[in-house]
Amino acid sequence: MKVVIRRFREGKLQEENFQVKVERGTTILDLLYRIREQDPGLSFRAMCRAGICGTCAVKVNGEPKLACTTPANGHGELLIEPLDNSVYLKDLVVEHKDIFARLKRARVRLEAYKETFVKPSDMQKLWKSKDCILCGICNSVCPSLQTDREFGAPSTFTKAFGVVEDPRNANSEDSLKALLPLDIQGCVHCKNCDIFCPKGCSPEILIKLLEGKMLKKGYIQKREEDFGFLGF
Ligand code: SF4
Ligand code: SF4
Ligand code: FES
Structure with a gap:
């Protein structure tokens, strides 16, 4: 699957494309970890992987979601971005x-x-x-x-x-x-x-x-x- 990551780098949002394998049951968070195997510099936040800690929120195809509870399959292509109305820190990480x-x-x-x-x-x-x-x-x-x-x-x-x-x-x-x-x-x-x-x-x-x-x-x-x- 093609995944576009809009990441905050060098003071602006930049888009980068990745190809990632997605199976039934893969979450957006799993997919981010897979992308990090290709690009170890990718920053995102996550802790519990169970919808409890509240750290992993990102925008997925324009809608804010918890990455760990949102399925990645069922989309032709994915755009993942940091949350709106936030101070961007790095890539997908925003200030809490x-x-x-x-x-x-x-x-x-x-x-x-x-x-x-x-x-x-x-x-x-x-x-x-x-x-x-x-x-x-x-x-x-x-x-x-x-x-x-x-x-x-x-x-x-x-x-x-x-x-x-x-x-x-x-x-x-x-x-x-x-x-x-x-x-x-x-x-x-x-x-x-x-x-x-x-x-x-x-x-x-x-x-x-x-x-x-x-x-x-x-x-x-x-x-x-x-x-x-x-x-x-
Ligand atoms: S969306 Fe707002 S109200 Fe709902 S869990 Fe997150 S912070 Fe709490
Ligand atoms: S203005 Fe803000 S707090 Fe009020 S309903 Fe809309 S989103 Fe919720
Ligand atoms: S990793 Fe804790 S809510 Fe998603």
Whole structure:
């Protein structure tokens, strides 16, 4: 199979072609390892090979995917690129520091615990948030983040939801207030993040729930929609 790698080298993205053998069950990550046998200088990131560590996200034929869980067969030709909306480091490797810096800024952590009985139904509510592996795919397809770097990022709000709603959080109110500088209303609800999230975390839904909670508590005000052109 012909595989084109768009890699970041010498300050720009450059395309290089490879021929790789692909069988049934070969993943994009297997294929990258095979290409590295031909070109030992090829850089990409991967650890768990099981869709858990969140490090291997790349673009495959234009769509962001986890390389380790995406089959390589069934395509005539493959184009593999680094994620969009990211700082490129080398070849397919992008910077992940921004994801963690945003979590830190939003204080996405349990700062005060309370002992309480946690019902399975309470935890069920948190699953989408807890399943997030911080792969950065949602951020790479978020138009709000592309135009407004102050916007908190879907990955931040996804993780924050699990902290705000955690029944063991003794300071859930503070956890919610810590999100106020992150312009949650900057989300344009395009649902790109829900569509491409490989873990089904539905960041847009979690953003809507957090936003609703902030509105209800009066921490933010409903923004007027610009329907002026309709004349009412
Ligand atoms: S919400 Fe989904 S796409 Fe975004 S970082 Fe978490 S796992 Fe990745
Ligand atoms: S729904 Fe909101 S957070 Fe998700 S990609 Fe669109 S603008 Fe970004
Ligand atoms: S290598 Fe860990 S998620 Fe792909």
